[in-house]
Amino acid sequence: MKTRSQTAPKPLKTVALGPRPGSPKRRPRPKPAGKGDLRAPKKPPTAFFYFMEDFRKTYKQENPSVKSMQEIGKACGEKWNTMAFEEKVKYYDIATEKRAEFEKAMIEYNKKKESGEMSEESD
């Protein structure tokens, strides 16, 4: 089975990967306190995030002194850009599968919503 890098072949493009034009402060995330749509499937992490999961472990092992994620984030980005495409494909595959699952979950979520989630809140 070969790597099904469907979306992998071209990680480039999109908008300038460098300094994005006009990047104002990202709006603060809504407080999780409101248990509104906890059942709504959230966007799956991207390949980069999966890579970060592994990277964090390694990074912490070699740099137990590091504290915040910011340094790790930079290190991740730098490493990611230097990573070989073949190694990236591995993460792209995971992300791709997760996206498919996410879409499926979204469909079921919509169905459930129409089913009776609106009038009766089980649980």
Added chain:
DNA sequence: ATTATGATTGTTGTA
């Protein structure tokens, strides 16, 4: 105690 912020790239939706 609780919440927002900081940085990183990828994916997606909208105009």
Added chain:
DNA sequence: TACAACAATCATAAT
């Protein structure tokens, strides 16, 4: 085509 917003993480600052 191009931009805006959001995904996880977690120490830190602020209230």
